[in-house]
Structure formats: C-alpha cells, structure tokens
Amino acid sequence: MGEKLFLLLLLLITVSSSLFQFGISDTSRKSGDGNEEWGYVQVRPKAHMFWWLYRSPFRVKDASKPWPTILWLQGGPGGSGTGFGNFLEIGPLDSNLKPRTSTWLRKADLLFVDNPVGTGYSFVESLGQFAKSDWDAADDMTTLLTKLSNNTINLNNTPFYIFAESYGGKFAVTLALSLLRSIRAGHLKLNLQGVALGDSWISPEDFTFSWGPLLHDLSRIGSIAHQISNQLASEISDQIKKGMYENATLLWSSFENFILAKSNRVDFYNFMLDLDLDPVISTTKSLESNSINSVRLKGRKSSFFGYKNYKPGGEGNLEALMNGPIKQKLKIIPPDVTWGGQSDKVLEFFTAEFMKPRIKEVDELLAQGVNVTIYNGQVDLICSTKGAEAWINKLKWNGLKSFLNTQRTPLFCGKEKGTKGFTRSHQNLNFYWILGAGHFVPVDQPCVTLNMVGAITQSPGS
Template sequence: MESLLLLVFLSLLVVSNSLVHANLSTTAGTDDGSEQWGYVEVRPKAHLFWWLYRSPNRVDDPSNPWPTILWLQGGPVRGSGVGFGNFLELGPLDANLKPRNSTWLIKADLLFVDSPVGTGFSYVDDESLAVRTDEESATDLTTLLKVLYNGNETLQKSPLYIFAESYGGKFAVTLGVSALKAIEAGELKLQLGGVALGDSWISPADFVLTWGPILKDMSRIDDNGLTSSNSLAQKIEQEVAQGKYEDAEGTWRELESVIYDRSNGVDFYNFMLDDGQDPVALTTKESKGLMVDRYSRYFSTNSFSSDNGASSPDLGSVMNGPIKQKLKIIPHNVTWGGQGGIVFSAMVGDFMKPRVEEVDELLAKGINVTIYNGQVDLICSTKGTEAWVEKLKWDGLKTFLNLSRTPLYCGEDETSTKGFVRTYKNFFFYWILGAGHFVPVDQPCVSLQMVGSITRSPNKNSS
C-alpha cells in the first residue's frame, strides 16, 4: 500500500513538474508599466522572447475594446519581430532609438515575438529543438499566448489581431488556426479579432510564376530571361504539386539567381529599383543571395532613414548593445540573431509549402482575414497574391471578386490616391500604391489608417 501511494505521489509530481516546466517564464518591464517583456519556455529548453508595449493612446471603452496587435516577421531565418518590425517598421522607436511618428502604437498595443525559437533573442539549448514546420511554430506561439493571456484579464478584454509580413504570413495563418482551436477547447482565454497578411508568402508557386512576366512588362528582363524564368517557375509549380518541397526550394534558389542575373540585380522587394537602392536604404554591404538571407541583410546591414531624416546604425549593434542592456534578462551567452542559421535549415522542407487551406479555414470559421500588398513588391507580388486568392474555396469569393474597389487617401488629402480596398463579409483586401515589400516603411500614413480600420481602434479624441 505504501509503495502504491509512493508511486501515485511520484506520478503526480512528474505531471506537476512537467506542467510547471511548460509554463516557466521570466518577465520584466518598465517601472510605469508601459512596457513588459520576457521569456516563455514553450517546450523544455526552447525559449520564446516577447515584448509588449501599452499604447499611450489607449481608450477604455467596453463597447469598443482597445486592440492588441501581435506582429510576426518574415524570414523564416533571422526574421526578428522584436528587432526588424519593432525598430525598423512600426514600433515606438526607430533604430536610432528616437520616437517614430508613424508607430502603430497610436492605434493598438503592440506585441512583438521572436519566433520561431532560434530567431532574434529567442533560443534553444539544443539545436535539435528548432521547429521544422509552420504548425510546430504555431504550437509554440499558442503555448506562449496561453501563458500571457490565461492569467491576465486586461489582455483577455483586448481583441488580438495577428499581423504578419512575408514568411510571417504562413506563421500567422497556422497560428490563427491553432489559437482558434485552443479557444474553442477552452484552453486559451483570448478574443481573436482577426489575421492580417502583409505581402505574405502564402503560396510560393503562385508568386514565382509572376516574377518573369512582371519584369518583362517592366523591361527589366528580355524574352530570353522570361523563357528561362518561366521554365524554372513551372518546374517549381510541378514540384510543389507533387509535394516535393525540398526540391522546389532548390529550384527556387536557382530561379532567384536567374532573375537576379538577367535583370542586372533587380531589388526583389521593389522591382522598380536595383538591389540595395531602396529609398529607405542608404548603404548596403551585400546584395546578391538567397531571399531569406537578403531579407536579413536588407534590415541588419542597411542604414535606414528615421522620421527625422537621420540615418540609422547597424541594427545588430543596437540589439546586442543598448537594447540588450535595457532588457537585462537576456542570457549572457545569447546574442540577437546568434542562432538564426539553424532556423531556415530546419524548416527547409516547409518553406515552399502553401498555406491557402488555412486561410480558407479561418474564413469559414468567421474570422476576419485581411490581405494587404505593396504595389511594387516582386518577391510576394500583388499579382501572385491575387492568383492564390482566386483559389480560395470560401463561399463569398465570387461576390468579393465582382465588387468595386474603394480608393484610399492619406488623411483628408484626396488629391493623391494611396491605394484601394475591397471588402465582403469577413474578407478584406488592400492594394497599397507606391509600396514595396515593407508596406509600413514605404507608405506609413495610409498603413496607419488601414490598421485603425482593421482593428476598429477607438479614437482617443472622441472619448
């Protein structure tokens, strides 16, 4: 009897320890409570880093709750939301650590996460613990949300909008599906306001098929270049259809090189420019290379213009210098982006896998889904986005496609069209003119207006 009781006690102890271990977290923040950050051990020896900003514009209106935006960066290698999205796109400070006039904090609280593990300040104690699929990343993020939300009534009252950019869109839709299932099962106390996909890598085959025709129409490649690029794009389409995703990734690398060479170095993030000549970039150390590597270099080795026109320092130096010092809880042996190299190699089998079905699932469940795309983006072109949208099985698609678009302007100035929007039921599509891959950087004014519309952000002045 005693041995049986001891066995039961030990079993309960093991279960208790495993539950506690899964929810291990470290939290810190500013004295005034406007910022919080921390780690959640989403799996044993796998640590996700998060950073939450509370908006100074917050309006307490029970009939129209103040929203929270979760930002998921692209990549997937080194796609640090805490670094790139926060300091170079939409956070309260730029990389000079000066205030950003166009911060999305004006419209919502902002939650940045370095995901998947190994990205940014997130880390694993064993490299074998890196995620290999979008679903595994979504499971980790869902675990993090459970830790942050289930014991926090303030967050529970704030609807969460998952915004994403580039490869982050694949993370966003898989997280949306995962979080919704957890909510329905009573495991996650969270209001899912919607999912917003900015220039998102949802259907790789549809995107690569557009690269050659777009560049030919723009006189950036000739007929020979078009023939070569179309041949490789069609090969990718076949490989994806056959589920040969790693083969497709290899062909995709080859296609990027062909596009780059035949166009004399077009900027994959703005097809009107040469690589590295984006207006927000002043210098670049490298240009040619894999898209995920180029994405990292674009942000981490370029100097950017801040709102006041000053150039920004190297982001890595900022993150591993003053930011790491401010946060205090980053382990001594962890450097921002130090494990980035393990992320893409682990996810290579999922990189070219489409996630259109997940978009359909969210729409069918009644979740608001928004797409916004920059006009001159090549890597995730608007033409490619429209192609995969037309493959949706959503029952409102035919009506949506037949509706007229509404023009968008910046503020009260209606002399210059900044974009278009089309909406039907719970589906929204924004065409952002004059923007490349990084919409919040290229068109901050109309982007901020769009965010306010998506999140139904209450107006502080009217309260």
C-alpha cells in the same frame, strides 16, 4: 589523478554555469511607467521564446469600443519581430531610438515575439529543439500566448489581431487555427478578431509564376529571360505538386539568382529600383553570391528574405543596437545569447517547409468566420500583388465570387494629394492595394497603412 579531478571540476562548473544561464523558464519585467513588459516563456524543454509588449500611450479612455492588441509576426523565417518590426517598422522608436510618428501604438497595443525559437532573442539549448514547420511554430506560439494570457498579461478583454509580414503570413494562418482550437477546448481565453497578411508568402508557386511576366511587362527582363523564367517557375510548381518541397526551395533560390542576373540586379523588395540603390536595404554589409541574404543549406546557397541587410526607419545599426543598449535595458537576456545568433539555423530547419502553400488554411479561417485581410505593396516583387491575386482566386470560400465582383474603393490620406490605394471587402475577406509601397508597406506608406490598421481593428484611436 589530480589532473582528472581538475578536469571533472571544470566540467561541473561549466555545466552548472550553462544550466544557470539557460535556466530561464517563465520570467518577465516591466518598465518603470508600466507601459512596457517583456520576458521569456519556456514553450518546450530547452526552447525559450522572447516577447515584448507595448501598452499604448494613445489609448482612449472611456471609449465606446475596446482598445485592441496587435501581435506582429515577422518573416524570414528567422526575422526578429522585437528587432525589425519594432525598431524598423511600427514600434514607438526607430533604430536611432528617436520617436516614430507613425507608430501603430496610435491604434493598438503591440506585442512582438521572436518567432520561431532561435529567432532574435529567442533561443534553444540543443539542435533538436528548433521548430521544423509552420505548425511547430504555431504550437509554440499557442503555448506562449496561453501562458501570457493566463499568467502574465491580461489578453482576455482585448480584441486580439494577428498582423504578419512576408513569411510571417504562413505563421499567422497556422497560428490562428491553432488558437481557435485551443480557445474552443477551453485551454485559452482570447478574443481573436482577425488576421492581416501583409505581402505574405502564402503561395510560393503563384509568386514565382508572377516574376517573369511582371518583370517583362516592366521592361526589366527581355523575352528570352521571360521564357526561361516561365520554365523555371513550372519546374518549381512541378516539385511543389510532387511534395518535393526541399527541391522546390533550392530551385527557387536558383530562380531568384537568375532574375537578379538577367534584370541587372532588380530589387526584390521594390521592382522600380536596383538592389544596390534601394534606400530601404542597408549596403553596409556585403551581399554574398549576388543574393539578398545568403545562407548555406546543405552546401547550396539560398537567398531567403533579406532581413540581415534590411534597414528602414533610420540609419542606426540594428545588430549593434539589439546586442548593446537594448540587451542591457532588458536585463534578462542570457550573456551568451546573441540577438539573431541562431537565425541561420532557423532557416536551415525550414528548408523543406519554405515552399509549402497555406491557401487551404486561409480558406479554413474564412469558413470559420474569422476576418481575413490581405494587403500588398504595389511595387513588391518577392510577394507581388499579381501573385497574391492569383492565390486568392484559388480559394474555395463560398463568398469568393461576390468578393471578386465587388467594386474597389479608392484610399486617400489626410492632406496628402493623390490616390494612396484601393480596398475591396465582402463579408469577412478584405484586400488592400497600397500604391507606391514595396515589400515593407508600413515603411513605404506609413499614413495610409496606419489608417488601414485603424479600420481593420476598429480602433477608437485618432
């Protein structure tokens, strides 16, 4: 009897401790100077999303134009915006905690969110609370932004822009549509001004069709591999058309491994390089099964976008940084929550969602008058410019023909010599070709990218 009582007490203590630890609903903190604010929002029972806002020290006072706010959405799915986008790409500090001269704070305030739940510092208390689709993620993000705007930080008076990278582009377009519905219903006050899709996974079919021809033209694969690549892309396309999205994801994984083998390990983030020689990707961790970032999916391996090994913007160990000094600084991260600890589960739950296109959602945004910008790095393979141009041609938007007939304008940057890119705009659709950049455009070409951000947001920042 005494042993049973002891076990019961132990169980009660454990449950109480767990409830205390995960009893975070909506809480936030500020830095001493007020330039940073962060916190958790409970978007659903047992589902907690982490956000981090930076107010720009470069804000122009008494400017004729209002100062914008940018929401950054990372890809993966499962890549952490508060980690990768913040410390490795566009935030105020790099992964060595040294100031970044090209921070996007020069043009806007920055809001990072670990999206979907289970990503970064965001967490769920049970498996049933993971998001399973882009629309699930959009619903959660809409809840978060509604609570933030209404209760925590004032987003009502700022021009609000969504910038996304990689799979984050799919999150961005579904979120934008969800926000528009909520705004029109009177549930949310937000001045949504535009969506920017950076090297975004909007049409998996078009991207996979681009790999074989592109790599063959670059002499990276031979004619036989080119032919097989086209066959594999057709098989993926067939599965997508049949709605067999999970099968398409597994075929995509096999296709990527085929490309790696036949190209002698081309870097999917920069086709001018070998994967092992890419200075942007960390080689401190082993790469399983010849893939960029392997995760197990029902007994199969898939490579998804390799954020675990991705390490631009400094040589610091991001995982150690986020689970050490940053976690200590933030003070509100539950002790048992490890940064990125649930990211593999995020990927698993998106297996059947991963290959779904979102071209129709882009069309809907354009039809509703939302400014849509697409920007792409010249040497990206995974989300190639060739593939992006292909899916743009599938838009039903009535301004498409005029857009395609509009001349491109060359881009330059300060005192730097040479053409840095091209741009084309018509009505509310804009496209930027960024030369010399791979998948991670802000890292590879920070100067012209920062100028692009200023032009998109009409920032009064210098």
